[in-house]
Amino acid sequence: MNDLVLQIERGGVLLEFWGQTENSVFMPSDDSLGKNIYEIMPAEIAQPIMACVEKALQSNDPQSFEYQCWTSGCHYEVRFVVCGKDKVTVIVSYISEHKETEDKLKYHDSLTDLPSRYMFNDRLEQAIARAEREKQMLAILFLDIDNFDNFKHINDMMVHKMGDQLLQKIARRVMIGMRKTDSIFRFSTEAAGHLMARLGEDEFTILLTDIKNVQDPAIAAQRIINLLSEPFVAGSQEVFVTASVGIALYPSDGKDIDTLLGNADMAMCQAKSRGKNNYQYYSESLNNLAVKRLAIENKLQKALDLNEFMLFYQPQIDISTGRMIGAEALIRWMQPDLVLVKAGEFIPLAENTGLILPIGEWVLRTACSEGKGWQKAGLKPIGVTVNVSSIQFTQENFVEKVSRILSDTGLDPKYLQLELTESAIMKNIENTINKLHSLRAMGIQIAIDDFGTGYSSLSYLKRFPVSTLKIDYSFVRNLVTNPSDQAIVNAIVNLAHNFNLEVIAEGVENKKQLELLHKCGCEGAQGFLICPPVNPVILTEFIKKDKR
Incomplete structure (x- = not known):
């Protein structure tokens, strides 16, 4: 120089x-x-x-x-x-x-090419600042290879360095697996930029951002443990490894880098003390919750194959005439111990694990088949409403799947209404509009569920070919006593009518609510006042007794 x-x-x-x-x-x-x-x-x-x-x-x-x-x-x-x-x-x-050269050594681990501790800390500091600003959770997963000592002592004696090869393969498998697996990892990869780092010889850390609930990190940790359960080939030998994972959450387990990493490390040590090849939260109460959640997930994996799901239906009526105009299909899970589980207890888990796709398709096919079955039995045709997850709706072949199910079951598309939340239709606007137009061209009705609770955009609402707005039960619950809720319901009804849309109110429980909804001009209602969700046999009797 x-x-x-x-x-x-x-x-x-x-x-x-x-x-x-x-x-x-x-x-x-x-x-x-x-x-x-x-x-x-x-x-x-x-x-x-x-x-x-x-x-x-x-x-x-x-x-x-x-x-x-x-x-x-x-x-x-x-x-x-x-x-x-x-x-x-x-x-x-x-x-x-x-x-x-100095920066490369500072920011990257030369063996695995993962980010170094320095870079991970930098990304974590940024993520903490963002989480604090936006009032969000994040999680640190501290991963340690349980049986790496078995390979370390022979590493220097081998030409091909078995231990080094193994670490490289572990890092690669986890990174590839994280990119391919559930939404927790995909979202975090985009948000954090650098997700996984090598901290020590056989220690790795993973940053999960934008955590929606405290159970999500447990799902991610179990995915990693599952990824590592398949054998590796190092040198000419097939080897098996297991890993212990510790989980610390921001802000409950720490609000700075050192505290979070330290608590995640302590949780990892706790996982080792409990037999290794498992994960532990820093909080004992969350460990108990994670165990329960994992048990439900394992059962959920088998529920479709064992035919444990069933549909209940909640009738919808025309407020003016009292006549039945449709029924909303609601999934229930009848477990082998005869415990009936409502959708709210397992659908979020199904969405996080990707099981929502086969479950959602089963719901749609079953509802269409049962709707056609009532018509074949000579009953009055009614519309069947099916809730669609945002994950389902964003699938490229969603429209084709709906078309195929209608063809297979023989249900006329005009008797099918798909219910989407505001958050679902506000993702990828142009793609949403194209899909909705394709569905409407087939004759399918489209309803926006829980209207007013999401981020409504009137500029987009006029472009969406929807037929119905549904008023969320949170506005109906205190409708009789709360003037603000009355004003909101009036506004939603007027808005819908200006767009030539019909309105159905959910959660109607007493006659006073029904009278006020009628006075506001709301066309339809559903709730316990009319009828709670019932199985197909009881709904059949309900349809028979309905005025023709």
């Missing part, structure tokens, strides 16, 4: 120079002598150099000191040596290549 040596007197005049640096932004010549360095150097270099020159002269320190600067994409190291009362020797060295 060549250096540029400058001799500068007080005030900044260049007296002498020798040599030049590689990729230098200053190429001195004889014409430079006698000029002020501000005339011959970029200000971004001249200014800090002169500040250091003045500092050196004031201290009158014969020893050199160093200063590093960055300009025009290049890094320089500058050393200053006082030479007499008014002169300073300045030695400028180009160090960009050294700096790049």
